[in-house]
Amino acid sequence: GMMEYSSEQNINTLSLADRTLYNPQLGYFYYLYPGLLGVFIQQTYLSVLSGVLLKEKERLKHMPLDRLSRRIHAREMAPQILQYAGYTFICSLSCLLIAHWLFAYPLKGSLLLALLIQMVFLACLTGVAFVLSAIFDDETHCAQFVLFLAIPTVLSCGYAWPVFMMAPGFATVMKFVWPLYYYSNPLKELMLKGAQFYAIDNFVFGGLIFAAFWLPAGMWIYRQKIRTMKQIENIM
Secondary structure, three states, X not given: OOOHHHHXXXXXXXXXXXXXXXXXXXOOHHHHHHHHHHHHHHHHHHHHHHHHHHHHHHHHHOOOXXXXXXXXXXXXXXXXXXXXXXXXXXXXXXXXXHHHHHHOOOOOOOHHHXXXXXXXXXHHHHHHHHHHHHHOOOHHHHHHXXXXXXXXXXXOOOOOOOHHHOOOOHHHHHHHHOOOHHHHHHHHHHHHHOOOHHHHHHHHHHHHHHHHHHHHHHXXXXXXXXXXXXXXXXXX
């Protein structure tokens, strides 16, 4: 009782072929879990790292301006960033294994590939954290904004709705400004379908391009914000 175009859109939206082959019970858990895990990693990592960078910004703001440029270097923040990234690896891997052991969630793909896409994802999120820490001065406001990002990002990353169903150009913009697309989608392909690297390489390379742009750009914006704050403080 549906027009041909409408029925085609509904079939594509429901991913009928994928659900029949890889989720014959037609439940929500298999398909929701990678998306929820991606949002969980995004929210926790951004919340913690942004708070650390905001405290560091406050400390550097009181440093003499002539020493400021020499003190803001990646190597001084790298140990803390790597520490929280390591915690994130442990937590996400534990979530996957617990879901597999207790709820029979399929782990058909390589866990090494899953860790690879997470490494790329965390590099992307680190660049985003630098930008957020430059924009916000209050840790509470930054945490509230990060909390707000959860639903819009998961709805616009091509996970809830396929990219071809989005408005023209919208998916391109979202791929450029937010990295969740490069994690949740390939994680689903890996875990449910046992995809090999050639099936997710576009996500990996896209994430690397995102990180290569936003990581140095975020650090530059962060540094410029601190210099601007220091100059205003000196003038006042």
